Amino acid sequence: MSDDEYLARRFEENRGRLTAVAYRMLGSTAEADDAVQDAWLRLDRADSEGVDNLPGWLTTVVARICLDRLRSRTSRREDPLDVERPWVDEDAVDPAQEAVLADSVGLAMLVVLEHLTPAERLAFVLHDMFAVPFDEIAPMVARTPEATRQLASRARRRVQGAPTRVETDLVRQREVVDAFLTAARGGDFEALLATLDPDVVLRVDAKVASFGFLKDTVGAQEVALGFNGAAQTAELALLGGAVGLMWAPGGVPRTAFVVTIEDGLIVAIDLSMDPDVLKRLDPVPLDF
Template sequence: MDPADFEQHRGHLRAVAHRMLGSLDEAEDAVQETWLRAARASAGDIESVRGWLTTIAGRVCLDLLRARRRRREEATDLASFEPPGGAEDPAEEAALADSVGLAMLVVLDRLGPAERVAFVLHDVFAVPFEQIAGIVERTPATTKKLASRARQRIHGTAPPPADLARQRTVVEAFLAASRAGDLDALLAVLDPDAVRRAGGRVVLRGAERVAEETAKNAAPAAFARLALLDGTPGLVVAPLGHLKLALKLTLTGNRVTAIDVFAGPTQLGRLEIRVFPW
């Protein structure tokens, strides 16, 4: 394949790989591997070079996702909220989180490789199921089910609560106050008898103590985004989409009455995390 022809599609392939893998470095590696495979193959009379290259990139990403799944999960280090690996570009990764949604990246990371590929290619890039089927080595009907299952895990099927807009406003106010370390703003959104729990045990009681502790965590709060945790409004702290911490908020009216903190692979693995409905 002519390098100039490949370069015309590099941006598209990079976007596909970035969204499927959630990592800029891995996306660049995937694009390079796509070029190597394309260069060894013959494009022949292919009707759509872009579609052909997307298929190759999809297979490369699927291989990487399967290899990632096989690797033993690294221990979560809650003392550091720096993203793993020093070569990642924070600005690029932040742009990905903003465009895709940080909570979605977290949920995507929990999907099986084939589910993730099917969902991203179809729902994000509108690749036909017939084409995706060849990548994930399934029938088109099964591939459609993979994407549907992924969609359900991301968004859920039950209609959102009627007062979700109010809940979102409260959670956003709590997050803004947390990021700013603003004690007054935190006290305004916390119930006077608010509690903070960890591992199901109350560790702090009273709005003032909870607000003071929350204000100290402004740095990790910068990584937090809204999500639904077991159907309850909350926050996920996930630098570059790597889940570190989750906060489930119990609301009464316009006040936060309880904050449940989840950390570590065991606790986080038990949570059902979905994208917060807009």
């Protein structure tokens, strides 16, 4: 058997597990197949002789491919979720747990997973579904193992329907939002990044998007680039009882910046110029 034939056989031995990972990450059999094929192409080009743990190496490659694809999605999927063929890999976990997963990876689970950030989804899928240690997942999401453990814990609470740890203390909210605003105004890119979750989501409504300055964006680097040196006329405000930002030329609220904070970091910013939204939020300048 040639080296190429041996490598192809080893890859096929792992295809079931790899497709299971990719399907749970992407929610589509077609995309999962594409991700696994991409992993094969990377393996074919790599120096596999230096790979001691081929299954682990392939799982990492597929996970990174899926993470990149999830992060590239700047809006919610419009295609129907593909749940006709939930992948079951008998070697991924023990048979009893796999039987539970086979039942759970249907439409309901995929709908919930769609609402996780890419990093949360990767941490939850790899650790909770495939028992990958946090110290192996951490480099994929550029976090420490402990921070990765928190990602999976937050994702687990969302999957189980438990409330996430959204910051509700107004003083703490103000500290985080004020740090974001100060960094944005001052063009301090690193300080701006420090206020943002790596997978922060920026969402803008149609009116905001029509100006062409900001668009739906995912990821701290991209969101920070959009705000760096900007927000010069924004001010801290209470929006629906939470601390956010508003733009109010002449004292009339025109834009609301709704900020969601979890674990001390901004995980979402929603910008709206919709009069109905502004009326509901009832922006009030902060006086504390």
